[in-house]
Amino acid sequence: MKWSEICIHTTEEAIEPVTGILYQAGAGGVVIENSQDLQKDQPAGTETVFDLDPNDFPVDGVNVKAYLPVNSFLGETVEEIKQALNNLLLYNIDPGENLLTFSEHNEEEWATAWKKYYKPVHVGDHFTITPTWIDYHSEDSKRHMIELDPGMAFGTGTHPTTVLCIEALEKYMTTGAQVLDVGTGTGVLSIAAAKLGAGSVLAVDLDQVAVHSSKLNVKLNKVRDIVSVRQNNLADGIKTEFDLIVGNLLAELVIRLVEEGAASKLKADGVLVVSGIIKTKRDQVCDVLLSNGFHLIDEKRSGDWVALVARKVF
Numbered sequence: 001m002k003w004s005e006i007c008i009h010t011t012e013e014a015i016e017p018v019t020g021i022l023y024q025a026g027a028g029g030v031v032i033e034n035s036q037d038l039q040k041d042q043p044a045g046t047e048t049v050f051d052l053d054p055n056d057f058p059v060d061g062v063n064v065k066a067y068l069p070v071n072s073f074l075g076e077t078v079e080e081i082k083q084a085l086n087n088l089l090l091y092n093i094d095p096g097e098n099l100l101t102f103s104e105h106n107e108e109e110w111a112t113a114w115k116k117y118y119k120p121v122h123v124g125d126h127f128t129i130t131p132t133w134i135d136y137h138s139e140d141s142k143r144h145m146i147e148l149d150p151g152m153a154f155g156t157g158t159h160p161t162t163v164l165c166i167e168a169l170e171k172y173m174t175t176g177a178q179v180l181d182v183g184t185g186t187g188v189l190s191i192a193a194a195k196l197g198a199g200s201v202l203a204v205d206l207d208q209v210a211v212h213s214s215k216l217n218v219k220l221n222k223v224r225d226i227v228s229v230r231q232n233n234l235a236d237g238i239k240t241e242f243d244l245i246v247g248n249l250l251a252e253l254v255i256r257l258v259e260e261g262a263a264s265k266l267k268a269d270g271v272l273v274v275s276g277i278i279k280t281k282r283d284q285v286c287d288v289l290l291s292n293g294f295h296l297i298d299e300k301r302s303g304d305w306v307a308l309v310a311r312k313v314f
């Protein structure tokens with residue numbers, strides 16, 4: 001397996017949570033380069049500190065370096081790390097500048113290295129997802145083809161959290177439905193909803209890179225008449241009532257979405273599909289759903305990930 005190096009420049013205070021985030025993202029090892037190590041008195045019986053080369057250390061703060069497996073999830077893993085780093089502020093941890101860089105020597109190669117691990121895949125009962133750079137023709141005419149160029153946005157369609165959402169869309173979305181896709185990434189779920197017969201889909205994402213990527217993919221998959229894309233923070237300011245809302249977000253963001261009134265953005269009997277919930281946070285998300293106008297109708301799992309399907313109580 002190949003590994004790539006990612007470097008996060010942060011503060012002493014944030015070393016532990018940042019290290020935890022990187023291990024949770026699948027890091028095979030973490031290296032900490034702390035500028036203060038260069039100034040510390042040499043501990044008795046050791047010589048290593050003064051042997052350290054100052055050029056290997058940041059001028060200030062801490063570099064946390066990790067090695068991640070190069071696979072088709074690499075772009076998505078980086079997105080997850082970025083989100084988790086941003087969330088540190090919510091816990092009053094000062095992450096410093098939180099600058100994320102890739103190995104200096106192979107940044108270009110790194111950014112696209114995962115591409116060769118990303119192949120056409122069957123997802124759910126109705127889809128084949130294929131990267132744009134592979135000329136793939138499915139033998140199975142019953143499957144819709146989704147062509148994607150994820151770039152650095154999240155959503156190759158093969159990540160377990162995405163697959164759980166696609167399966168839920170297949171089961172719970174009705175023909176002609178009005179759908180809201182919160183945190184659209186590459187637009188994969190919006191495109192899937194359109195191909196399953198949605199009447200209209202609004203795809204939103206906070207990240208401009210994702211908005212750009214999803215617009216391209218929506219066009220590429222010829223669903224521009226059904227899917228519209230825009231930059232938005234969760235469902236803030238959206239007044240329409242939908243038949244179905246799907247959000248493949250982290251648990252913390254799912255909780256915010258629900259507490260900030262997801263139920264009021266659904267029609268009577270409307271369905272909410274939320275994914276990206278790590279299993280240890282499943283109960284917390286369920287409690288928030290139940291106390292904010294939903295009852296649980298289904299639950300799907302893949303590895304450590306959970307997706308919940310809830311219906312609006314009316």
Ligand SMILES: C[S@@+](CC[C@H](N)C(=O)[O-])C[C@H]1O[C@@H](n2cnc3c(N)ncnc32)[C@H](O)[C@@H]1O
Nearest residue numbers: 154155162183184185205206207210233234248
């Ligand atoms: C886990 S990815 C899901 C991508 C895609 N929907 C999928 O299922 O593969 C989560 C997405 O949520 C977006 N996001 C994070 N915070 C957000 C917010 N506050 N409002 C809207 N989108 C957000 C991220 O930029 C990212 O594209």
